[in-house]
Amino acid sequence: MKNGEALKQLQFEMNSCSLCLESGYKITPGAIFSGVLGAKVMVIGQAPGVTEVKAKRPFNASSGRRLFKWLGLAGWDEPRFRDGQYMTAVTKCYPGKNNSGRGDRLASKEEQKLCRDYLNREIEVIAPKVIIPVGGLAIKIFYPSKLKLDEIIGTAIFHQDLRVGEIDRSADNPEMVVDSIDGGLASNGVWIVPLPHPSGASAWTNKPQNLALIEKAIALLNDLRLLLELD
Numbered sequence: 664m665k666n667g668e669a670l671k672q673l674q675f676e677m678n679s680c681s682l683c684l685e686s687g688y689k690i691t692p693g694a695i696f697s698g699v700l701g702a703k704v705m706v707i708g709q710a711p712g713v714t715e716v717k718a719k720r721p722f723n724a725s726s727g728r729r730l731f732k733w734l735g736l737a738g739w740d741e742p743r744f745r746d747g748q749y750m751t752a753v754t755k756c757y758p759g760k761n762n763s764g765r766g767d768r769l770a771s772k773e774e775q776k777l778c779r780d781y782l783n784r785e786i787e788v789i790a791p792k793v794i795i796p797v798g799g800l801a802i803k804i805f806y807p808s809k810l811k812l813d814e815i816i817g818t819a820i821f822h823q824d825l826r827v828g829e830i831d832r833s834a835d836n837p838e839m840v841v842d843s844i845d846g847g848l849a850s851n852g853v854w855i856v857p858l859p860h861p862s863g864a865s866a867w868t869n870k871p872q873n874l875a876l877i878e879k880a881i882a883l884l885n886d887l888r889l890l891l892e893l894d
């Protein structure tokens with residue numbers, strides 16, 4: 664199957680999926696993702712929120728404003744990024760409110776597992792040069808689980824050959840974790856550059872001492888954008 668057909672088929676399957684509902688989770692079906700074939704950058708969030716469902720686009724509300732502020736500092740403007748790059752999530756349907764009713768529920772491990780094949784297929788079909796996992800759930804797919812966010816944000820992982828079926832195995836033993844971009848390597852593999860969850864409610868993101876780490880992550884993205892001509 665050609666990539667265009669494969670993406671269409673995949674998006675049709677995601678749009679009509681009810682696997683989590685069938686497993687008893689009260690999600691709001693209707694996968695939220697955006698992007699085109701040929702995208703060189705893929706943003707992977709945790710899960711859409713209620714405003715994303717209404718607008719039918721990822722990172723639509725306040726989290727999106729902060730994320731696009733960071734991406735803007737890395738040199739991408741929002742309309743161009745939304746038009747030319749790919750945005751998705753670990754679980755693609757709105758998981759609903761958490762028990763306290765004050766925030767959204769974190770998708771369970773089982774839901775993440777149910778949705779994982781879609782994410783793997785998105786990575787395979789789009790074949791991005793840079794993946795930006797945003798927030799803990801997405802970051803854990805690529806980084807060793809023992810590392811804290813302070814040890815992760817401001818670094819990047821380089822994969823010479825990112826085999827989708829081996830991502831989980833490589834997460835605890837990544838090929839190469841760096842804190843600067845080697846221009847010689849840059850064009851021959853896939854880079855993972857994580858960002859923290861951009862929600863205004865995120866305690867980590869709002870701590871002043873973490874701003875320098877976020878600035879480092881933005882600088883890594885800017886370096887890659889320039890080196891790999893990712894506009």
Ligand code: SF4
Binds near residue numbers: 677681684690694781
């Ligand atoms: S979150 Fe993923 S697996 Fe669950 S219903 Fe939505 S598309 Fe299907």
